[in-house]
Amino acid sequence: MKNDELKNEGLKLWYKQPAKKWTEALPIGNGCLGAMVFGKIKGELIQLNEDTLWSGGPADYNNYEASQHLKEVRKLIFAGSINKANAIISEKMLGKFMQAYQPLGDLEIDDLNHGKIQDYYRDLNLHQAISSVKYIQNNTRFSRKFFATAVDHAIILHFSTESDMQTEKYHQSYGLINLRCRLKSPHISKTSIIKGSNSSTNELQMKGKLPEFVDCYGRAGKRIDYTENKGMKWETRLIVLNTNGTCIWDKKSEGVEENALIIQNASELTLALVAASSFNGFDHDPNQNGKDTSFFIEKRITQLRKKTYEKVLADHIKDYSQLFMRVELNLGRTKAASLPTDKRIKRLKRRFPLVLYYVNCFFSKLFKKQANRLGSLFEKSSDDFDDPQLIALYFQYGRYLMISSSRKGTQPANLQGIWNKKVRPPWASNYTININTEMNYWPVLSCNLSECHEPLLRLIKELSVNGQETAKIHYNCKGWCAHHNTTLWRNSTPADRNPVYAFWPLGGAWLSLNLWNHYEYTLDKDYLRDFAYPLLKEASRFCLDWLVEDAHGHLVTCPSTSPENMYLDATNDIQSVYYGSTCDLAIIRELLGYTIKATEILSIDKEFREELTESLEKIHPYQIGKYGQLQEWIEDFKEREPGHRHFSHLIALHPGTQITPRSTPDLADACRNSLLRRIAYGGGATGWSCAWKINMFSRLKDAPNTYNSICTLLRNSTYPNLFDAHPPFQIDGNFGGTAGIAEMLVQSHNNCIKFLPALPSELKDGYIKGLCIRGNAEVDIYWNDAKLERVTIRPKIGGIFQFWGVNNFTIGPYKNTEDQVNIKETDGMMQVILKKNIQYEFIRKA
Structure with a gap:
């Protein structure tokens, strides 16, 4: 052939x-x-x-009495009366069904x-x-x-x-x-x-x-x-x-x-x-x-x-x-690639993966030792995995699904993309914006599909209209906010019943990070000025008003939850509401930081920039807990479910950029410990949660665990048609898995481009062509025997690029000796100025 x-x-x-x-x-x-x-x-x-x-249709879902109780709830939380605060939120401050x-x-x-x-x-x-x-x-x-x-x-x-x-x-x-x-x-x-x-x-x-x-x-x-x-x-x-x-x-x-x-x-x-x-x-x-x-x-x-x-x-x-x-990935081919797709998936399956997961989740209190042992068994998914081409197929399938479910002028991909057979679909097939919708769009920029981002960006703009009303009516805040779910009707209010999922007004702030990411990859200043910045500014305004001082003068959120997770208080009561969840503060840090950068690029709103900077410096710092983990709450509470599926407190590691092994090694180690602890108790077993692990381990440059998480996703959370199994089907795991594979091969956050940051030894030979990096450039990456062999880069807009870990390489225009590149090397970083629409090649030094 x-x-x-x-x-x-x-x-x-x-x-x-x-x-x-x-x-x-x-x-x-x-x-x-x-x-x-x-x-x-x-x-x-x-x-x-x-x-x-x-x-349904458009309707006013706002709760007009919610703001009347905010002051009392904050007072109760800071006084430690969590049960009373929770009761008031549940009865007086939530909203309606979606x-x-x-x-x-x-x-x-x-x-x-x-x-x-x-x-x-x-x-x-x-x-x-x-x-x-x-x-x-x-x-x-x-x-x-x-x-x-x-x-x-x-x-x-x-x-x-x-x-x-x-x-x-x-x-x-x-x-x-x-x-x-x-x-x-x-x-x-x-x-x-x-x-x-x-x-x-x-x-x-x-x-x-x-x-x-x-x-x-x-x-x-x-x-x-x-x-x-x-x-x-x-x-x-x-x-x-x-x-x-x-x-x-x-x-x-x-x-x-x-x-x-x-x-x-x-x-x-x-x-x-x-x-x-x-x-x-x-x-x-x-x-x-x-x-x-x-x-x-x-x-x-x-x-x-x-x-x-x-x-x-x-x-x-x-x-x-x-x-x-635009993108081609080759990871090699074995005999397994000649089998029908369902047979390839079936031969990878482990026995009773979901049994292990639920045993770990629900019986970890009774069987702590067994939970650790079962978690370890569950995670050994890379053993005997001999189908690298299936990983490439899964990666490209995610790109296929993105093109098929999110095109300019359409609605964004929801929990099931656009494929749903049920009148009562799981979780209403909503836009769940406490992780799932965000994850849907993680691969869209790095995997060279920026046009497919438009439906989500438009949703954010439309959501901000209702979100402005909700911020004012529910919290007496300026700007705009949204909670954990939204729909075609752009609902911005809390859902009903339980604060553990419903009371979380940071959904709009997290979604808004997409606005900045789109700019970083495209460097479209008109887009930043006319579309993104007004939305970033108003989302930041809400956060400024929502933050309050704690007893030590730090800015925190209150009330606060860590999406869908709970803790045990000093009396062993199960709680979800407190103040200053790590998730909240990480998102706000990201948002305020990006908004500050936008004001600098556009040379506008100096006074607002100063206000943002002052607040950013006062936000409560991250903390490391008794297990060496990044704390999920202000207090080092005992976890109700140590193997919980959400990794919300690790947002600063991924998709955020505040924590990195190079700039914050202690916090990066704490994130690793959090991950490993969750996994030991069965966490990261649902499809999208496993996909998140791939991305986080890639950010930690942990190649073995990155590869193991990819194998786990394919073994335990993939249906015969390669749809992601939460279970049931949720498309976020497909998109998160595709994004994680790209993250394994190139990273470009924090003005630092790193090739093959988490390449596993099992994928020692291969190449990828057409991935995008921040700064609006495409890259082709080739490797041999698990070592970087060659890179080409095609800037669509000229500028300064910084590369990490390429000391053994020089860079020059491809097949053009006249246009030389000035290289500046400092602290292990190569800094170069590259011109628009010229292809450059990294060449290994003799």
């Missing part, structure tokens, strides 16, 4: 049987439309999503042919974003291709046949395409046939509406309420783009369950599915002030009908490839 063919084969998920479960189906998407392709012959199922389909992301429905395709199926094969080609199914029936090769085109805003289904008349095996009969297509939805809906000029221009239409309210948490009897004149409207249509067969439109009648499209005796068929909702912005009622779904659908159908299938396909591949093909 040639090298190019090997690369193409290596970037496929493939299987020898149809999917039986949703987590075996293959995802396609264009940022707005998503589909899960099962690859069935009899009863093919294409499960459908549209990214704006959410229950709405839920909804499925659109299903496209069911029944094969009307009869005959034995042979040589079945299905795949997902990451190079082209096409899912294919191939099989032989009635001596005929049948082929199906499915893809979601962002250019034409549609899901395309192409069916073809090929009869091999040259061999005796296939010459006896000739098969043709005979299908029945139906649209179904779990929501109130109606299907109908829209007549065109002839049968091939008819359209199968399904229209419906979404619930006004969906109870995903069992707090209101698991209600799903459809209310007249409320709830989002939606529409989808299935059309025939071209066929040489006969189209029969089977109308709903006596003996016929529903309207359907029947195709008879075709050797080729192309269908297109388009969909739209009445969503008209986060602040408009989608029922009363929504968009006309038919107008948008008809516009898209008109565009599609002007094109051939070949043109639609070529436009799709061109659009997708210009994003995906």
Whole structure:
């Protein structure tokens, strides 16, 4: 097999049987439309999503009495009356339920042919974003291709046949395409046939509406309420783009369950599915002030009908490839790479991984010694791991999912990306902004997909509108804030019931770090001035008002929680509320520091900069606890769950940049101890939590534990279709894993670029091309025998770059001896000025 063919084969998920479960189906998407392709012959199922389909609508969720209790709660907390403070917060200062992301429905395709199926094969080609199914029936090769085109805003289904008349095996009969297509939805809906000029221009239409309210948490009897004149409207249509067969439109009648499209005796068929909702912005009622779904659908159908299938396909591949093909990763290949994807995952699985996790989580108090022993066993995931190409495939799959679920103008990727089959999805398939949404977008900049960042940046701007009201009404604060969850409606208020997750007003501040990160990677000053800085400034304003002085004159947050975690107080009561959680203070440090830098770059707001600087210096310092760990709270409390899944107190290590092995070695060691302690008690076992470990160990330059965490993620938290298993499916683990692999190969924070900072010896030979670093440059990195061999760097904007650990290298323009580079070396750092659009190469010194 040639090298190019090997690369193409290596970037496929493939299987020898149809999917039986949703987590075996293959995802396609264009940022707005998503589909899960099962690859069935009899009863093919294409499960459908549209990214704006959410229950409910805009509403004022603010709690107008919350601010009345803030002063009393702070007084109680500082006095140590935590139970009383917790009771007031729970009863008086929380908010309401959040709405839920909804499925659109299903496209069911029944094969009307009869005959034995042979040589079945299905795949997902990451190079082209096409899912294919191939099989032989009635001596005929049948082929199906499915893809979601962002250019034409549609899901395309192409069916073809090929009869091999040259061999005796296939010459006896000739098969043709005979299908029945139906649209179904779990929501109130109606299907109908829209007549065109002839049968091939008819359209199968399904229209419906979404619930006004969906109870995903069992707090209101698991209600799903459809209310007249409320709830989002939606529409989808299935059309025939071209066929040489006969189209029969089977109308709903006596003996016929529903309207359907029947195709008879075709050797080729192309269908297109388009969909739209009445969503008209986060602040408009989608029922009363929504968009006309038919107008948008008809516009898209008109565009599609002007094109051939070949043109639609070529436009799709061109659009997708210009994003995906920017990065190439080669980690080597073993015999395991020739196996079907599900077999590759199955052979890695350990016995009872979740049993170990839950034993560690819930019985660590009873079995402390066993918890440590089981945690150690659970973590030995790198033993006998012999499939490095699977790591490369997983990395690129994360990039594929990003392109498929987050494109300019669409909604950001939620907890499930855009793929959800349930009316009551896990955690309402919300934007959970106390880690999960942030993790979704960790790979977007380093992995050369900055355009895919736009939906999240737009969400932040929209969220700040409601967040300004919440800051004022709930806390009498200026600026804007948000709590742990938000939705399509950009809710900024706390959720209900329990402060352990609901009371955390730093969600907006954490999200805002994305604004600065985008600038660091692009150096787009217009973006910083016009878009990012106003949002950073107002998020910082909230933090300035939210901070209060403790008894020692340090600035802290109060009330404060460490997302979803709890501690034991002096009387062994379980608590979540206190003051000055390490998580809060780390986020605020990051935010204020970035905002200060923005004012300096833009030469504005000097007085505000001075106020930020003064407050930054007064924030309570980090502390190291009795186990040598970074303390999660101001006091070195006993942990209620030592193996907790969240690592919120380590935000300053990653994704933050305040703690590094080089600049703060003691705190970095404390972070390592925190990680290892959590792991010993079963922590980091859920998919996204494990992905976070990869990133943190990479920041600590701990190659063995970085690799072990990658192997753990693949062994214990990966479904057959490579979706991340929390469980259930959450997409954040996929994105976090991709980001962690990139972090293992290059880091560029704190104005210091480091190549191969955490490269494990097991991946001793390889290369990666096209990763991005801060300062707006691309890099290609080659290594051999676990040592850096060669690097090329392509600055898109010229400037000063500093490299660490390249003392044995010099740097010069690639194939250009005229333009020399002046090198300044100090304290192990190489500092150079590189020019725009010139490719430079690191060359090992003789």
